[in-house]
Every structure is written in structure tokens, then in C-alpha cells.
Amino acid sequence: MQTDIEIAESAKVRNITEIAAQIGLSSEDLEQYGKYIAKVPLDVLNKKGTKKGKLVLVTAVTPTPAGEGKTVTTISLIQGLAKIGKKVVGALREPSMGPTFGVKGGATGGGMSQVYPMWKIDLEFTGDIHAVSAAHNLLSAVLENNLVRDNPLNIDPSRIVWKKTMDMNARELRHIVVGLGDSKLNGGVTHESGFLITSASEISAILALSTDYADLRKRLESIVVAYTYDKKPVTAGQLGCVGSMMVILRDALMPNLVQTLEGQPVFIHGFPFANIAHGNNSVIATKAAMAFGDYAVTEAGFAADLGGEKFMDIVCRQSGIRPSAVVVVASIRALMMHGGADLKNPESFTADALAKGMANLDKHVANMKGYGMPVVVSINHFYTDDPEHIAMVRSHCKDIGAECVMSDGFLKGGEGAVELAQKVVEVLEGPKPELQFCYEDGLSVKQKIESVATKIYGADGVDYSPAAEKTIAQLVDQGYGGLPVCIAKTQYSLSDNAELKGAPKGWRLNVREVNLSAGAGFIVPVCGSIMLMPGLAKEPAALKIELTDDGKIVGLK
Known part of the structure; x- marks a missing residue:
């Protein structure tokens, strides 16, 4: 089986000027970075971007080592919408070299659902x-x-x-x-x-x-x-x-234009992490995707409790952007891990574990519905999945009032996401949703934190360290008390404890410190043991990446 980089290198892609032409941009409108990457100046966007397409936000269940496939699903949805004849433009975040050489790897999709050229985007890109x-x-x-x-x-x-x-x-x-x-x-x-x-x-x-x-x-x-x-x-x-x-x-403020492996335009711009920052691509890129496409697809970082919540409560609040639907991505194996399955024990991946693990999916679906959004659950298909397990998830989603489809974008690209694309379009043709924030602007800093903790994470309440209490009081005195909150916590659990899977009950959010991001326009409560500077794993990806004597990159994911 070909690796992601081998698939990308053999792809039949077009010059970026041809991709730009699809959305009405000429070569004179671009600042090109070689054949396949370009920046689009802000004055060009303002002059030529006149539409206001419908926006689809893609998010996911809580990450596990088994993999969820959120970026693969996002890109395959873009390709799938094009397959059914829709004018679609994507808007994604730029990868950071830290995770690329660490544990997570790059952030350009995989298999037949990638953005091109993945090695450039995952590494230095446009600087x-x-x-x-x-x-x-x-x-x-x-x-x-x-x-x-x-x-x-x-x-x-x-x-x-x-x-x-x-x-x-x-x-x-x-x-x-x-x-x-x-x-x-x-x-x-x-x-x-x-x-x-x-x-x-x-x-x-x-x-x-x-x-x-x-x-x-x-x-x-x-x-x-x-x-x-x-x-x-x-x-x-x-x-x-x-x-x-x-x-x-x-x-750097100009968005970057690239393409999927199947030739759809994608703006890739912005790179804040969702566990320690607000976790979404740039407002400029998202608005550009909506302005040049009838449909725009963007992806929030990590799970719906992190990037999804911050997209709604920070990005939408500040920018006026409003999504028309949300796709929540899950894989069978990931849900099983939330139900107690262990990667080291293949026999633990059972229907019982799947049934227990769907509590995590339920919470994320409920959270997105709480914002007033229609939700489509996308099962990211692995070839090892049992059809009976897929049927279980479909039946369960019907019970909780969520649409559910299977996506096979990794192996089949856009063709594998046609069912997902059709279901998304069907949902988008329904009543226009009205966004409802998790908290109102007029609440106190603590009330905002507690709203996210109890409504989105499922906590019983919030505990504050003396240092956090002191900082909150100071920020209120300095006039910053009206800002929204951008909570930094582990991405591996709905709670602030990475070991708690599923949808934990009977716990309290621990705020150990509070930081101010006045320019960004939010307050950052730092919770649990989360760090703003990650460390490398015992065997980081950097040990498996190499450049051959003929200049070929190997091992990059």
C-alpha cells in the first residue's frame, strides 16, 4: 500500500493558476510560491469575493490513539461535494512543525483525501x-x-x-x-x-x-x-x-491557496492549537471560502468541546461568521476506546465497548445541537470495521436524532464521501439555523468558565487555585472582564484529566492559572496539567523522517 507522501507525489494536480481560475482569480491576482501554492492579497479578496456560501463546520469526538480521521473527512467532504456538482471551497489550518515531528504528524489529510503539496504544507509552507x-x-x-x-x-x-x-x-x-x-x-x-x-x-x-x-x-x-x-x-x-x-x-496575513488531490481550491491559513488556543483557521480564509464558493467547508481543531466550542463562542462571536451545519466525525475503533477498549488487546474491541463508548459521541452531538446547529455524524470507515458495528452506530444516531452516514474518503477520495456530501446538502436545504452561544457577553468571567465547564464538558463545577482567583479579580479591575474565555485543557478527554474517557461524570474542572490575550480578545483559563509548550514523545516522528540522496522525502505523515 502506498504511503501518503507517495500518493501525493504521484497525484495528477494542476498549476495553482488553474485552481484560482475556478473561483474567478487570474494569475495577476496571485502572489505565487512555485507552481502549486499562492497567496491571495487582501485587496483581491475584497474586490472579487462577492458571494456568501453556506458554511459547514467539521469537528469530531474526543481524540484517541485509534484515530478519528477528522481532516481526512473534511477534505473528502470537499471532494465529495465537487463530485455531486457543487461549487465548493475549503478553509483549513496550517500544520505546526512541532506535532509534525512529534506524535500527531502533519495535518494535511491522508490516503486519497489530501491537500497538495502535503510535504510543503506540513513543513515550511509559505513561512x-x-x-x-x-x-x-x-x-x-x-x-x-x-x-x-x-x-x-x-x-x-x-x-x-x-x-x-x-x-x-x-x-x-x-x-x-x-x-x-x-x-x-x-x-x-x-x-x-x-x-x-x-x-x-x-x-x-x-x-x-x-x-x-x-x-x-x-x-x-x-x-x-x-x-x-x-x-x-x-x-x-x-x-x-x-x-x-x-x-x-x-x-502572513494573506491566505494561502492550494488544492485537494482532486483539484478543489482550499485556503490554508492560521494555526492556533485548539487545546491551548482557539484552534481554528483564519477568519480571512473562512470568509474567502464562503465568498468564492456556494459551499464552504472548514475544520475545528481537536474535538467539539475544544475547537468546536471555540469556533462558536470565539470565532463566530468576533467575526459574525455563522455555520449552517456541523459534521461530527467518529471512527468505530475510537468509540470502542472510549468504551474501554485497549490498543494492546485486540480482543477488547467489542460491540459492548462500542455501546459504552457512544456516550462520548452523544455528548459532542448534544453540544453542537445546543448551539442550534443541525448535526451529521460521519463514520470514518476503516477496512477492518465490522458492518454490524457500523449498523449499531447508525441505529444509535437515529435514536439521538442525528443524521448518520459512512465516509470512505481515505481509500476512495471524493467518491467515498458522496453519501456524506449528499446528506450535508440535504441538511443545508432545511431550515436556516440560529446560532445560540454557550454564554452571554454580560456574564462574569467565572460564570463564562462555569458555563463551558458544565454545559460543554459535563463538569459538576469549577475549582480555582488562589493564583487563578487573584488574576481573575485583577483582570476585572483592569476592564477585561467582558471578554469571552478560551479554555486550555487536555484534548484527550472531555474533562481536564486525559485518563478519563467516554463522557465522565462526577468531576470538577480545575483552573490552575489564568492568562490574558487582550489583542486576541479573550481570557485563557489554563486547566489541569496542560502545558503551552508540548514535549516530544519517547519515539517522536522526527526519528522516522529522512531525505534520500536524490532529494526524496520519506516517512512524513
Whole structure:
């Protein structure tokens, strides 16, 4: 069987100018990065994107090592809609190199449902992530320089909240000390600091949420980087380097245009993680997909409790975007793992485990319905699946009032997603849904956190550390209490404990710290043991990727 990269390399794809022509863009409208990738300037989008197609949001059950296939399903749905004659445009996130060389692998789909060229997209792509890293670290450098140069803003070094960033998993850099040296000019001012992975940078979130250059500037200026000795916030705007940051991010704000293996246009832009950030591609890309297609398909990161919730409560709230339907992806084996099956014990993958594991699916479906959305459950088909198990899920979905289809996009591409595409179109032709947020703007910070915890996660309540209590009170005093919340927690459970599968009951969400992302426009409660800088696994994917002597990449997934 061919690997994903072998399938991609043998695909018969077209020049990006031909893909752009499908949505009314000429070669003069593009800034090309070789034959198969282009950026589309914002003025071109504003001038030529005139439609407002219907948007489908793809999300999933809670991730397991067995695999769910959310990105494969998203891409196959795009291909499937085209197969049945629909004008469709996709909008996806950019992969981060950290997970690509870590455990998760790339984020470009797989099998016959991929975006092309996967090796470029999974690696350096057009440099958007590098630009965010550079802008983030420039702000950090200017901040540190202010401390050395007589500290005109009266910054308290012990209250610097702006860390460093890099696009790689490096747990050893989570907590560090900077500024060591025999003098300020030699080493800077000594204080504690650390690194975030670039996708967790507030600038990543800002890039994904900005609508134009003016909005980008306003958001960058609002970033709180530190506090003064008298406890007043210091912003990036006060440091005077936002203009330089804008220059670094100029091209990065333009969305990237690529294609599926079957030639449908896809905007790939934005890369915040859903477990530690808001987890969705850029507002610009999603609006572009809706403007150029009768149907637009986008994907929220991780499961519906993370990327799905944040798409509804953050992206939609800020942008005015409204989805018309939600697809929840599940696989038989993943549901069995939520019912107690163990990958090390094949005999544990039973109908009983499947029946128990469907509680996780039920919760995610109920959550999306709670936002007022019609839901289609897509069973991502594996060739090892028992037809009786598929029938069980179909019957169960009927009982809970959700449409259910099987998708075979990995092996068959768009042809394998025709049933899914037809069902989605059928749902979209029904009554127009009205989005209902999980919480209202006027609630307190704690009420917003507790709304997500109890309604979406199924917690009995929320417990706060003393540090979290103190920070929330300070943020309210500083005027930030009206912002929505972007909860950082494990992606492996509906709870904040990665070991709890299914739909856990009788637990409380533990908020250990609270961070402010004023430029992005939300407050970040950090829960359980989640870290904003991931670490590498015992056997990371980086150990299996190689470049042959003739320049061929192998092992990339």
C-alpha cells in the first residue's frame, strides 16, 4: 500500500493558476510560491469575493490513539461535494512543525483525501509560522531592551508575562531564566521566562482572528506584555515596535491557496492549537471560502468541546461568521476506546465497548445541537470495521436524532464521501439555523468558565487555585472582564484529566492559572496539567523522517 507522501507525489494536480481560475482569480491576482501554492492579497479578496456560501463546520469526538480521521473527512467532504456538482471551497489550518515531528504528524489529510503539496504544507509552507515567531520574539527583544535602557515604562521584571516562542516541541524551555551576565548590557536583566510553541502565541490567535491590516495593528497594540511596579498593564503599543511587527506579518496575513488531490481550491491559513488556543483557521480564509464558493467547508481543531466550542463562542462571536451545519466525525475503533477498549488487546474491541463508548459521541452531538446547529455524524470507515458495528452506530444516531452516514474518503477520495456530501446538502436545504452561544457577553468571567465547564464538558463545577482567583479579580479591575474565555485543557478527554474517557461524570474542572490575550480578545483559563509548550514523545516522528540522496522525502505523515 502506498504511503501518503507517495500518493501525493504521484497525484495528477494542476498549476495553482488553474485552481484560482475556478473561483474567478487570474494569475495577476496571485502572489505565487512555485507552481502549486499562492497567496491571495487582501485587496483581491475584497474586490472579487462577492458571494456568501453556506458554511459547514467539521469537528469530531474526543481524540484517541485509534484515530478519528477528522481532516481526512473534511477534505473528502470537499471532494465529495465537487463530485455531486457543487461549487465548493475549503478553509483549513496550517500544520505546526512541532506535532509534525512529534506524535500527531502533519495535518494535511491522508490516503486519497489530501491537500497538495502535503510535504510543503506540513513543513515550511509559505513561512507564516516563522513570521509569527519572528514578530513574537521581536516584541520580546524590544521589551527586554527597555529594561536595560533605563526602563522608561517602569516595568517590573518579575511581572513580565510575554515569553519567547518557537515552532517545535521543547519541554526543557517551558521555564527558564534569562538575562544572565556580568552586567545589564552584557546579559540583560535577570528574570524568569519561558517558551511557548508558536501556535500558542497570542500573535497566532491574532493572525487568525484579524480581518484586515487595520484590525491586525489594533490587536497587536493591545497585547499586554508586562505590568509596572504599580501594577498597571504595559502594552505592545507602548513599546513602539508594532510597526515593525506589522511589516514582518504583512505577507502572513494573506491566505494561502492550494488544492485537494482532486483539484478543489482550499485556503490554508492560521494555526492556533485548539487545546491551548482557539484552534481554528483564519477568519480571512473562512470568509474567502464562503465568498468564492456556494459551499464552504472548514475544520475545528481537536474535538467539539475544544475547537468546536471555540469556533462558536470565539470565532463566530468576533467575526459574525455563522455555520449552517456541523459534521461530527467518529471512527468505530475510537468509540470502542472510549468504551474501554485497549490498543494492546485486540480482543477488547467489542460491540459492548462500542455501546459504552457512544456516550462520548452523544455528548459532542448534544453540544453542537445546543448551539442550534443541525448535526451529521460521519463514520470514518476503516477496512477492518465490522458492518454490524457500523449498523449499531447508525441505529444509535437515529435514536439521538442525528443524521448518520459512512465516509470512505481515505481509500476512495471524493467518491467515498458522496453519501456524506449528499446528506450535508440535504441538511443545508432545511431550515436556516440560529446560532445560540454557550454564554452571554454580560456574564462574569467565572460564570463564562462555569458555563463551558458544565454545559460543554459535563463538569459538576469549577475549582480555582488562589493564583487563578487573584488574576481573575485583577483582570476585572483592569476592564477585561467582558471578554469571552478560551479554555486550555487536555484534548484527550472531555474533562481536564486525559485518563478519563467516554463522557465522565462526577468531576470538577480545575483552573490552575489564568492568562490574558487582550489583542486576541479573550481570557485563557489554563486547566489541569496542560502545558503551552508540548514535549516530544519517547519515539517522536522526527526519528522516522529522512531525505534520500536524490532529494526524496520519506516517512512524513
